[in-house]
Amino acid sequence: MIQSTYSVVPTSRLEALSQLPNVLEPGHFDVLYEPSIGEDVCIADQKCKRCEARIFDKCATTETQWVCAFCNTYNDLSEKPISVSYTSSMEGNTGISPVLVVVDLNCDDSSELKALHSVLSQSLHQLSATEFGLITIIGNGDVTIHLTSGPMTFSSDDSTIVTKAQKLDWEHFEKKLPDKSVLWQSAENLVGILGTLNSVKRSSGQRHIRATGLALFLAALYANSGTHLPVISFLQGPCTIGPGKVVPKKLKHHIRQHYDLDSNKDKYFKPAKSFYEALAKRIYMHTFISSLDQVGVVEMMPLCSSAIQFDSYGEDRFATAFRSQAQDIVQVSKVTVNVSKGILVDGCFGKVTKLSATQQIYSDTPCGVSGTNCWALNTSKPSLSFSLRVDTAATKASSIDTIPGHLAIQFQYEYQKGKERYVKVDTLIVATTNHEMSTPTSIQDSFNAHVGLVCLMKQIAFEQAAKGRIHSFDQETWRYKVDALAASHYKLKSKGLNEFLEYLFRLKWTALLQKRNTSPDEAALFQLLVLVGTASLCELLCKPHVLIFANGQKLQVTNLDEHLLHVREAICVDGGNFVVVRYTSVSENADIATSYANSIVNTRCPPPIFKKTPVGGSQDRFFVSSLIPQGGLNTEDISLQDYLDLIRKMSLDV
Incomplete structure (x- = not known):
């Protein structure tokens, strides 16, 4: 298309x-x-x-x-x-690249590793690759490469190893490593090795000693010259030691937030970002994160072709996501x-x-x-x-x-x-x-509002995810550009003007242009989703699709305003990366809405988060803020009508 x-x-x-x-x-x-x-x-x-x-x-x-x-x-x-x-x-044919799997063993709950092993044993063979490598991140800061000849461990306590990795001294490590051929093995062997490993618990008052950066550096050593090696990483927390470190081991130190990045106060951010940018010349990574906390996605963004967060590897959503992305992981086009x-x-x-x-x-x-x-x-x-x-x-x-x-x-x-x-x-x-057949208004009469929105979203996401322009000032600049674009279209009376202006109104309240109620990692995941997501997904991320289920029928709602708060029937809201079912009481309509929501979760890649809430329930505020960003409804934002009035006034000066 x-x-x-x-x-x-x-x-x-x-x-x-x-x-x-x-x-x-x-x-x-x-x-x-x-x-x-x-x-x-x-x-x-x-x-x-x-x-x-x-x-x-x-x-x-x-x-x-x-x-x-x-x-x-x-x-x-x-x-x-x-x-x-x-x-x-x-x-x-170009041949099929081998795949390197990086597994983080640092977890207090041993069932996480068992759930991961179960999914990989069922789905890893679906990848078109026939050769796999395995690198594990161990709790004491060690990283182990599992070779066919036996495991080989590198310790983050060794200052020489850490310094050489930080300086990207590839030759130092290449001399230590055996031939690349002893790294690669079958999917069955990899799953078998993983089944023998145990998770590592953390010490009291501390985070896990996790050397994620060192593990990815070692993975990059196995990339052939002139090619990018695909890496699948299964992470459970942030890097706390060695190159790529984003937060100290002690829990009293908090991982960076938006205000730390805006004020340039986080001393780990720039070194970690530069380190991962260098690795991106050799590898690309599909990341599956078993933690809803921040793990350093912002810093690792140069490496990430995809990244998805889960509460646990035991979620059905994780198994669905891995199966749906299996064929995409080794695709080079x-x-x-x-x-x-x-x-x-x-x-x-x-x-x-x-x-x-x-x-x-x-x-x-x-x-x-x-x-x-x-x-x-x-x-x-x-x-x-x-x-x-x-x-x-x-x-x-x-x-x-x-x-x-x-x-x-x-x-x-x-x-x-x-x-x-x-x-x-x-x-x-x-x-x-x-x-x-051209007329004086042929250009503006041929405008496609849907394509205009999606291309704009991808341009903003590219500037943020690929160029790293995530400062609050950058967002403010984009908000001004969006308003100026809206005013220009208003003056020209472009085709689909009202629809496009509503899109731009809602775009300003997404995580692309707002930092409110998001962490840096959440914003980065949203940017990546926009950058690689389909046009239909991007539209949903901007303006959710709302269906009302009543009397065995489903009715689509186009006007997303405060009247939706008073609807007593079951409502299903599809926001692209989330699906919410809202209801007043358990009923057949609520069950139908839930079934519809589950069908979305099971067929979309990546699968969205599913929430179900009664009116006034714990998740109802999420429903309101996601759907209706207008004044008087838990926010201080202007209404759509006020925004249209503002754009009309701006158009007089264009």
């Missing part, structure tokens, strides 16, 4: 600046890309010999040749696709963008790595991961936002001879399934204002 914020783009600079508002750069537009895998007919792979774009149904053809829509080169024709979206099989002459690529917003460009079609106003048209990513279900710029002419008259009525944007998503490689090709055709 490719969707653009505008289906009509400008051709002159005046049109671009006056009719194409953008939160980052006026005159630019955004495209959302979410490829659908396995839904299209597979045809022969036909790539342009000049620009490497691929054929699609709108390309001109003869009996034996097809003309590239991007560079007008003639190429040999094997088979013409019947749509703008299709899949082709590719030659060769690539996305390439080709565009018509007249469009330039600003950059990509997502958990991606820059690759060498296949074409110099990137702009001089970079944003996101920029300076290329090709990126690597570690997921089989990407949801990426791209910023593009139309290379407009100085005047409308001069654009007629240089910019056609239609432009094309093509995405090529290369992935591996089993031992076979495929490429998913999706092409989007956008009209320009030089099209014969």
Whole structure:
């Protein structure tokens, strides 16, 4: 799926600046890309010999040749696709990377390790990898690598080991380690070793002595040159010793909060963040956390491709999450963008790595991961936002001879399934204002509010999660930019204006732009969820989906206001990362609402937290604050109507 914020783009600079508002750069537009895998007919792979774009149904053809829509080169024709979206099989394969598993044994409850062992014994074989490595974090600050020849332990009490790891002295450790081949073993052997290990309890008045940073450093030693090694980590608390330390061992010292990061008072934050940024050049990590307390996710964010918190590994939600992500953990894929002459690529917003460009079609106003048209990513279900710029002419008259009525944007998503490689090709055709059916308001009339919201959320999340711009001042700057964007759309009377303004109103009260009632780790997890989540999930994170269950029927609610507080029937609220069922009394409708909520938890990845509360119950305040961020309802925020009045006044000055 490719969707653009505008289906009509400008051709002159005046049109671009006056009719194409953008939160980052006026005159630019955004495209959302979410490829659908396995839904299209597979045809022969036909790539342009000049620009490497691929054929699609709108390309001109003869009996034996097809003309590239991007560079007008003639190429040999094997088979013409019947749509703008299709899949082709590719030659060769990239091989399947081994997976390194890091297990934190520090836990006061031995049942946690047993629950983890149970899930891994049932689900680890579902990964496409055939070789696994195991590193365990032990309670006295030791880290053990479980080799086929026997365990090898590194102690955080050894100052040489800690110093060399902090300085990223790879050669020192490579001399000590045996050949990489003795690390890898089968899933059955790994589960067998894990079954023989015991959890480690902490001393009274202290946190566990946990050397998470050292464990991940040792994991990074096993990455092959030029590649990123996938790591699955199962953590139960923060790093308290060695490189990557985020909090002291003694419980009297508290882990950093938002005000500590804003005032630059936490002495562990910057060294830990820099350390994990260096490791991110060698490994990427899928993290499962068995603790609702902070464990240092903010510091580890450069490493994390995904991160999910649980109250316990014994939760059904953990087993569901691991099974649903199993196929995604070792996926290494690539996305390439080709565009018509007249469009330039600003950059990509997502958990991606820059690759060498296949074409110099990137702009001089970079944003996101920029300076290329090709990126690597570690997921089989990407949801990426791209910023593009139309290379407009100085005047409308001069654009007629240089910019056609239609432009094309093509995405090529290369992935591996089993031992076979495929490429998913999706092409989007956008009209320009030089099209014969264009009108003076064609640009704003083609605005897509849903895509505009999702791309904006991913841009904000990228700045926070990837660039580390999480200071309160950064959030205030974004809130001002959001209001300015709303005012510009209000002045233009863009299509779907009322819906878009409500989205922006609600966006300002999410964890992207508010620190209230969240910890730094909670905010980081929210940012990561937005950055890698689907468009539908991002919309739910901004504006929850509400259903009322009455008389055996379910009714959707669009106006989320204080009237919902007085509804006596059962209500199910789907907020993307949480699902709440609210009811006045136990009834058949409440049971139906609960069943519906459970179906969401069991099918969504990652599975949301499920809460069930009677009216006035302990979780009812959570229901109110999540659903209705308006004045007089447990908050000091302005109402939607007050916000619309504010935007109307701001639009007079745009």
